[in-house]
Amino acid sequence: MNNLALSMLSPSTSGFPPCPRPSKAATNAAAPSGDASLCAFRAHHRAGRALHANPALIPALAAVAEAEQIHALLVKSGVPRTVSDVQASTSLVRAYSRLGRVCDARKVFDGMPDRTVVTWNVLLDALVRNGDLDAAWEVFVEMPQRNVVSWNTIIAGFARNGWAQEAVDLFVEMTVAYGLAPDEATMVGFILAVRDIGLLGIGKSAHGYVLRREFSLDGALGVELISMYTRCGSMGAAHSCFLSVTTKNVEHWTSLIVGFAAHGQPEKALRLFIEMRRVGIEPSGVTFVAILNACSHGGLVSEGFKYFDLTRSMGIRPMIQHYGCLVDLLGRAGFLKEAFNHASNLPEDPGFVIWSSLLAACRIHGDVEMAELTASKLADAKPSHGSSYVLLSNTYARAKQWEDLKRTRWRMEEHGVTKKPGLSWIEEDGSVHSFVTADKLHMESEGICQMLEDLKHNLTSAAYEPEPFALSEQL
Secondary structure, three states, X not given: OOHHHHHHOOOOOOOOOOXXXXXOOOOOOOOOOHHHHHHHHHHHHHOOOXXXXXXXXXXXXXXXXXXXXXXXXXXXXXXXXXXXXXXXXXXXXXXHHHOOOHHHHHHHHHOOOOOOHHHHHHHHHHHHHOOOHHHHHHHHHHOOOOOHHHHHHHHHHHHHOOOHHHHHHHHHHHHHHOOXXXXXXXXXXXXXXXXXXXXXXXXXXXXHHHHHOOOOOOOHHHHHHHHHHHXXXXXXXXXXXXXXXXXXXXXXXXXXXXXXXXXXXXXXXXXXXXXXXXXXXXXXXXXXXXXXXXXXXXOOHHHHHHHHHHHHHOOXXXXXXXXXXXXXXXXXXOOHHHHHHHHHOOOOOOHHHHXXXXXXXXXXXXXXHHHHHHHHHHHHHXXXXXXXXXXXXXXXXXXXXXXXXXXXXXXXXXXXXXXXOOEEEEEEOOEEEEEEOOOOOOOOHHHHHHHHHHXXXXXXXXXXXXXXXXXXXXX
């Protein structure tokens, strides 16, 4: 993040280009339902009315289900190329997109002699939803005109598909280079990207802008802010943001529960879950994954199975993630044989994540026999991944079985398997610095190593002993 972006997001300034406050009341007339639109369209068509003069044409296309048949009628009748033709074609692009037929949507788009910014936005959204970010970027670059919706679509698409830094860069370009004021949808995508990179300082400034603009936190924006704070490890700020939400939905509650579970505070996660149910919010399947994770991190075996049973009793079908939490719960608690049997009898393939978490538990508890069994399962799930070999060799090292360790390493070399190095990062002045083991590529690597040596010398000479501290209660 450059200095320009940092100054733009400074809490001491307005943060973004000046813009009017959102309207408190904006009501639209209720649109007719899809069935009603189709009935009206058929009635006018049977009466012999020309398609371009049929007032129900555009609403009928929005009904999606009959879009292909109406499209055929449009082609056969040769609708004149008027403004209504652009609107009809745009509706066709949208209808095919909603049906998941992006190729057909693109064909209609390419055949249009005239297009509006709305037409371009509909195609852009279709490509983003389809996960084709390269094609979406090409369309975005080609657009003769863009509005805030165009920027929102591409920023959110990048942020949701792992292109977080690109999303942040686009946000800066939108606000600084083009002077456009972000709306609620813009901030949802931007905060999602900030969360994934770990830019807590920028996230706080974005939160300040949201408050100044008086954007509502009752929807996705509030959820993303809570999630951003929890992902960045700032649970106090996450809890404060949660309390500031006027009308909380299940996603707000779940985001905070996920944070407490991930940061080793299972009691708070369970307490929050109980409070959520007390106020009448029904948990979702994702909420139960968070609760089961909390039980796993807290070693609460009986509570974990109780909540798993509650999942079923509430009519929520357990997914592989729920079963995986039970395997992790048993493994962390030392019930390795039970965890292995549970994983081996799941209704679907446990996959890489479940087997690797169980192998890690085997390493922690020093159970070589179970580690070997689990490592074979993990190798079957992902033979080219190095974690099964590394975790197994670490288990052998813990048990001082050096020959087995050497054999595992040799096997790893024979198969050409390498382990990706661990990565750590830190944010400084809005920039994220990444490091790997024995990293010499960072431009300040010599200075960093020298400072670590100085710290080591000072701590050794001072006979430093860490002082314990207690976390303050947030709930």
